[in-house]
Amino acid sequence: MKKAIQVINKHAKFLKGMFILIVSVLVVAQLLSIFNSLSIDKFQSILDNVSWWKFVIILLVGLLSIVPMTGYDFTLKKMVQLDYSKRYIFEASWIINTINNLAGFGGLVSVGLRNEFFRKGAKDQRIIGALTKILVFVLSGLSIYSLFFFVLTQFFALSDYVKQYWIWLLGAGLYFPIVFLIARRKKDGLLTGLSLENRWRLIGTSFFEWTGMIVTFSVIGYFLDSPIPLNDSIPLFIAATVIGIVSMIPGGLGSFDVMIILGFSSMGLPRETVVLWLLLYRVAYYFLPFLLGALLFSKHLFTKLDEKYNSVPSQLAVELFHKLIVGLLYFSGMLMILVATIPEAFTTNKWLEHLNPFRLHIIAQFPSILLGFSLLIMGRGMAARVKRAYWPTIILLVVTIFYAFITDFSLFTVSYFVLLLILVIVSKSELYREQLVYSWEWLTMDGLIYGILTVLYLIIGFYNLPSFSNHFQRHHILRPGSFLLFPSEKAWFSGFIAIMVVIVFLSLFTRYLRGEKKKVGTALNEAVASQILTTYGGNIDSELIFLRDKEMYTYYKDDEPTVFLQFRTINNKCIVMGNPSGKKDDFTAALKAFIFDCDVLGYLPVFYEVSEKTVLTMHEFGYDFIKMGEEALVDLQSFSLAGKKQRGARSLMNRLTKEGYAFEVVQPPFSAENMQALKAISDSWLEGRKEKGFSLGFFDEAYLQRNPIALVKNQAGEIVSFANIIPTYTKESATIDLMRHHKENAPAGSMDFLFIHLFEYLKEEDIQYFNLGMAPLSNVGKYRSSFIQERIAAFVYEFGSELYSFQGLREYKSKYASLWNPRYTLYSRDSWILYVIIALLIVDNQKNDDSLKK
Template sequence: MTLTTKPSDSAAAPERSGQKSQLRALLPYLAALLLFGAGIMALYRLLEPVDIQAVAHQIMTTPWHVIGAAMVATLAGYGCLACYDWSALRHIGKRLPPPVALMGGFLAYAFGNTIGLTAVSGAAVRWRVYSGLGLDGYDIAAISTFTSVAFGIAATLVGLTALAVHPTALAGLLPFGPDMVRLMAVLAVLGILGPLIWASVSQRQMKIRRFTLNAPSPANMAAQLLISLGDISLSALTLYLLLPTGSAPDFLTFLAIFAAATMAGIISHVPGGVGVFETVMIAALPAAGGIDKIAAALLLFRLIYYLVPFAAALVLLALFEAWRVVSGRRWENRMGRLFSATEPAFRAVEPLAPLLLAVMVFGSGLWMSLSSLLPPMTEAADAAETFFPLAFIEGSALLTSALGALLIVLSLGLVRRSLGALWLTMLAMLTGAVISLVQNVEPEQATALIVGVLILMPFRRAFHRRSMLTHAALTPGWVVLLLAAILGVGFVMFFSHKSTPYAHELWWQFATDANAPRALRSGLLASLLVGAGSLFLLLRTPRFRACPPTADELAAARTIAMAQGDPAACFALTGDKTILLSDDRRAFVMFGVAGTSWLAYGAPIGEPESAEEVAYTFVDAARRDGVRPVFYQIGPEAVPLMLDLGMTLHKMGEEAVVDLRRFSLEGPSRKRLRTAHARAGRDGLTLELMYPPHDAGLMARLRSISDEWLSLKKSQEKGFSVGRFQRDWLDMWPLAVVRLDGAPVAFANLLQTDRQDCCGVDLMRHSLHAPAGTMEFLFTELLLQMKARGFARFSLGMAPLSGLSPQRSGRLWDRFGSLAYRHGGAFYNFEGLRAFKAKFDPDWVPHYLATPSGLPPLLPLADAARLISRGGERGAEREA
């Protein structure tokens, strides 16, 4: 199906506002890309005198004991990083098992440092770990804030202290003399330490907008200072050990340079600070030691400090997954005991596995693409060029480049849990390993690719989407990453072959030693395949036409809805919403179109895997059509899926759900409800449950009651989130009819599924002549009768805008909603509605509006109001 929706003129202003909002959201990505490009350009100029063969020789001749010492320093540094979380938990007064806290901290930093956006990535890992251990969002935010502030302060203090001792460390980058640099550094150190010590001793608090920061105790601050100093010093030591003797200044001077480069890389938000960190280091270190040696040390540092911990954490996660597959009972060794002690940390990180595996595959593809561009680096590779036929050499270079580009594109599918992308990825990696083994020149690449396949295998259950390879996977982040990869490939190609002057004839030169022409062809092929693959994925994004559901779609939706426990799924059968079914027809999204929004009512309904698939399809199709996807009135169980979709949650209110197992009219707390129920019975009110099909005479009487109620409320029939008074709709459900001396005076239709677990109400209307207390009697009697019929829960519906906590969240929407809740009685009696439902002692379940933007959801709510108000028009059309 295809969808064509054009926003009306009245929606032009909201559309422009939405475009501005999207532009603001893109600015961080554009800034990161520009900084990466600037870093690459600066690196190219700084490395202009460097020969890549010299860099390769320097790396290969680095003594093993130096590499071993650098790895030990890295391991100790990550131990300090893991202690950040232990210290933060002590500061907020939370106690967790040390193995869980330390493993959670290690995983957070091992993955976050490599992926980039460490504060965000680490916070995501911490959320997964600690939310499953009883910590709420504010605790986790406090941990992330504490660790980020501690690292920032420590890096600044280390750098400033080193500058105070050696003010010439950044002489090439600062426009001040040594004496001025020393004075400024000393004053800055005192300006930071003085307030910190004073705040710690006096236990001060500082408010930053909606957050309150409590100063750590002197003991905690001292412990954190030692941890932070160890972290910065050990990470600097890792690089310092790799620098050849004579090419580095003394350690304190180097520490100042390292701290400045680290902060520049973090501020840039480029993944891993690639390009930015190297540029500052090369510019600040003395060139007398040889830029080629510095470049080799920086490359080795990247491999040891970033990729080795990432790979180790990924291997541990894969081993844990394999341990789970064999039920964790056959590994009664040290590894098994490690997993048993740290299981909560690993279980919490598991949902991030597709993203982490995608990063691994992306890196593998980039490595394969780059290897096809580089000239032979060893004597064995040089000899292979003379031993193998020319066709094999040319073909293997092109095939390696193509496989690398394919892995880069397939990594997008892995993020979306595509099963087809998983199998294709494993096939491409095995093919690349075979090519490397046949060439017998890069055994490391073959080994790494085979290990990558072994890492992927235990996660087979995480990849369950059997439809398209991916749906609109090219989010801004991925687009920037692809462009950065292409920039990186171009940098390596031109840097490796800069001694060969460019000429058009290079493209057609074929010879065993024609490395530059071969690199040009391989680079072009890789770039074309990445671009074509990305364009193909964009064009495969599904499009839908919003139209009334067909009989077949309604039948499929009814089967799925009746198997659920939530009666709200039954609103799919009103016929006023488009039904979007998953490919396996085991889940669906019901949505309507209004203004510039596609509004899904509730979360996707059906089997979890299929529901996730159809949710992605809905979001991708809406974005393809240039409108915002919105999920209206979702419950807490759908929050993880909404976060995976990149949506922002805005609290709409709370649903009142009565636990019928504990509901009764007995006890002192029920005295008022018991008295009112008994008085209504004495006044002649009774309630009768009537099951479809319903008598035509009864329906005519209920129609008059409905018309009286609409007239009393000065309203008309609604739609989308409620049903309408229509014979075909009411004939699907039982009716609760309240009679006064035998005559109907009020009614409600009940929504219930085949599971007979929870029951809810839709329409609730009464006549002008119904006595006071009729609706209270209706609900009280309904609760008692549904409890007698074996139902466990009863939904009284939403209390809009209730339960908002602007004091804790500080969000503009919560403040606005709270004001409307307290003072909006002239328009809608929010407080009165909640007070009425509170009589029945319900559990209050939060419900949310999920939107793509963090701005107050005024436009989506306006579109929802427009969609709901159309119910009367459509109802009239259907009745006609």
């Protein structure tokens, strides 16, 4: 026997699962058999005979029957001193009990839910112990009713069908007394510490809980005109409930129903009536309270999520309101303009009449145009989240409401604008930007809207002009002289004059929204930039800041500058050149601060030619990216001219050395004579072309005076080629910027001669890598699954050699490169890639801005 018990305990989960599965299969089979015997027409007839007010009473009784179950949680509040309001206790209790009613499993679900809802507010942290005590009493009410009806089956005249379930009633009747006695058998037993008052509270709660179930079930039977007396229906209900609990199927679903259908059918009640009885019972006592609990749970979950995630969910809700406001402002503005300028269209075309929410016989032409365009610009201000747009939008909506009221009162129109006004007030927190920076993207969208409005104004107004329609229908032509230039010209010209006035007004208002036109960052602070670079190091792009053609953004930590970014502003885009410079540990914080400052002022950062690490960081901020190419790195510590691959380089070096050419690295400061010689070489190399800037250096004496310059001289000691060495302020890498040779005096291969000597020079300086710079569009869009932007770039790479030798540049750098690192451009999802590329082209082809040097 002992061995058998051990085997059962070992496989308890499996045996339990098999038991539930077998019972479920049998129940489903029985239900299918029952439903196959039902008459749908008869069921429908019975349902039609139930008055609607009876359904309402049934549902109300079902909801009220749940209320006693909240007593468990108010008792729990006393037991562990829950620090929650009565409202919270009631709502949480409703959620817990309605979920537990459906889930079943002997109340175990309720224990887990109560622990989740009340754990944090319990001053007495032994909440699990208290919940276990409550669990003992949950079935006490059922046990009392079972014992009562067991006595009835033995001593009173009940139907023989009900009497056969006496064993179930007896078992359930003895359950609570036995469990109660076992639980308090020892001084330190399960019920230790539970006061007599709380015990009676729990017993009373359970009794009224089961009373509620019985009342709900009985009321439904009464309204269905059931002939079965209560002394038979209630004991059968109790027995079926007990069997449903024992089956361990959630909610007794199926097993309980089979018992009720078979029992009442055997007592002469039509199965269709029993099925309707059960459906109403399930809806009234289980599903409707559960739906109400689900709503309360959604509210509770939203509140918890809002607290947990720092009010982000509520902010998202406000964001939704904000987007709705923008859409409604644009919608309202466009319709008001159309209604005023082409009123015929909104009276003759039914679909336009239904589309118009204002039903405006209302507004005269000029005020409507003024208000319509004002709503459009307000929509742009709200879409841009500009703080300055708040009060003008409020005032505009109040004026619109007042004007609609006095011109041709429409309750719908006034209500519409009042709702819009409320939404604007609620969404005030979404307006945080200091100014409006009208981006190319917004100009494009608004331009399309204004253009479409104009086209619709002309076309729809022309075809819906009554005189035109009548003439067209009768003669298919217009009578000459009926207009001077085009139909409805008088209305059009009056509208045109109104629009001209509106443009002046909107220009002034747009200027107001733009504010003082603040910019992010400052001009170069050379001392701060040098301090950051010498203290924390930089990268191959850091030195470009000293060209003074870019703004500088400095990040301070504990009042100490640790990171700077260099960028240039085009339209609403702050185009950052390369990776941040300075203390790497502060890069993420610096980028976050930069994005925030840009956002407040209405700008969107674009990060140009950055590394993979920056891509990963910025992707967390919601940025998209496109690969721009790869940069070539030469491993200086392993570089050698030995081997077959470098045979041509060795031959070149030997030839130029024999011809008397020499390599030299000179240190600043440089004499005026040397600078003139370098300028002459630069001019010769440019051949009249305009120099670029931003990502590339240009000939600037102050810039060249900062760092060593590598020279190639001929046998007469004249400089024929040069390259300025760019430090990264680390031993990791170095590079050059300007790489120029005299078109006439420099021999072929002078740049290779300079490079190879420079490799050797930097190797002696213990520099690890020499950066040969970018190979644009290299290895971009190679795969079918690559971004469409990169696939287009790959097409340019393959077939654009007539404009720029992309492949040739890659092949040239491949002679020396031992490592290729990808470079990317990052841009906000609010930016259009086309305008990002245009901004990059503009900024790369501008040499500098003298205003930035001041």
